[in-house]
Amino acid sequence: MVIDCLMLRDNIVESILGKTTQKRKSRIPAKLDFLQSATGLILSIFITLHLLFEASIIFGKDSMYAITKMFELDFFIEGGSPIFVSILAFIIFAIFILHALLAIRKFPRSYREYLRLRTHAELMRHSDTNLWIIQITTGFILLFLGSIHLYTMLTQPANIGPFASSDRVYSDMFWPLYLMLLISVVLHAGAGVYRLIIKWGWFDGKKPKENRLKNRKIVKIVTVIYLIIGLFSLITYIKIGYEHQNSYGERYKVTSK
């Protein structure tokens, strides 16, 4: 009788504990998934604005200078201070690292696993699996290139401006890095935003199938537009850097006022 009671108690405890650990097991990945989506969304919004602000160089050196000074909060402090750029870079770097750590959970664990995934995508002609492959490949590249760029911005915030940036791009040979970074980040953000739209069912409306196809087209078009804007900016920085190479290190001063 006593043994029966003890067994019954053990069964109850086990089933309760089992349920709670099951609950915990199922909740944590969901929370991590949400955090990954949230950090990805923040970074996508950041890069969308970043590429636009940075494209100010296309409209002239004065425009880019004005944007640089705005980020140094010159409307708040006389002359502005590069420390605010460092603070922003630190925050973005922290989100970037968190996003990468969360994403690493889903990386293929071996080259064999990666190949299996690619074969699967080729056999199935499954476009969403292809998108995922684009994301892990570009994400891996971003880990290195994004970190170099963010570290530069964090530690040399005063070296941003029409001449300082162009000198870095051309004379310091940062343009190959920026070209790869641009392609990777735009593809990564495009694929990521599309997958977020599908995953959370945003804009599904009453006709999810049709709307998903529409959303896919819109994301593709925006991705191409961003690639073109980024390329134009980069070419402009290269051109200014080339013309400025003999005065390397000289800082820009507003002339038209």
Ligand code: HEM
């Ligand atoms: C707060 C953090 C950041 C700051 C202050 C910043 C600032 C800048 C600046 C000033 C440039 C112009 C070139 C130069 O001066 O070297 C640039 C270029 C670029 N940045 Fe950032 N950046 C930041 C974060 C990021 C992140 C997180 C990414 C993507 C992972 C990124 C991607 C790029 C790309 C692709 C270019 C070249 C753009 C083009 O070709 O038009 N940046 N950034």
